[in-house]
Amino acid sequence: MRERMNSIRPGITGGGGPRPIDRTIIFPSVDPTRILQPHRDALILSLEMGDFDVRRILVDPGSSADLVQASVICHMGRNLIGLENPGRILSGFNGATTTSLGDIVLPVQAGPVTLNVQFSVVQDLSPFNVILGRTWLHYMKVIPSTYHQMVSFLTEDGQIGLYDS
Template sequence: MGFSSSNLENPRRMLSGFNGASTTSLGDIMLPIQADPVTLNVQFSVIEDLSPFNAILGRVWLHGMKSIPSTYHQMVSYLTEDRQIDLYYSQLATQQCYQVAREAGSSSDNGPPPKSASLADQ
């Protein structure tokens, strides 16, 4: 993703996944998240695991954007000075990201496939 492991802080924290399984983080990193025209810096925990998600944006980002999430509509809405912005979930994009991560893991020449790096919001 274009950052070095020296940029990570608080390494080796235990995190619980959605399925209840535990994993150890590689560390935390602050990244700018741009949802035009708003950009917010969000702290992420980096984990090494195959995931259909590139990033999980949680309450910190939702509150910072002053957004309104809708699980029913699979979208997030927020207001700017001049309009309402709607961000929609894309199942196709999710499947493509997951497939790329799987293929990257299976193309390794040294032993078992490495797990792709994912980001999980604090």
């Protein structure tokens, strides 16, 4: 886990951009026009990664890794040759394992905050293009709410809420 935490580097755009801070986060009442109740939906976001809008990003507080599908990297026009740390074994919840193709650092923009995140690149990630796990959530100080279908975090400019896509 220490390796993963040190691998995320604050790449705030503009050098002095907004940063996540600690204070109380308050979630709004659920808007019945946005979310049908009851629901069991996963929390899926669309975020900018590099210069690309990436859809089908699963926010997974149960994952200790941040993962990106190899096809997303290829669509970004980046090369999979020369990835760092190839061959890392990753285990899933069901005990299944997959071998990562390597690691890549990509800027992830969540509202006004952009962080450089180290992802493990994998083939066939399931129906998701990216999985953002505890490492990203903790560094961003994001509070996910599957009930509200949003993530929320604070900056000096106030509370930021990002809703599911």
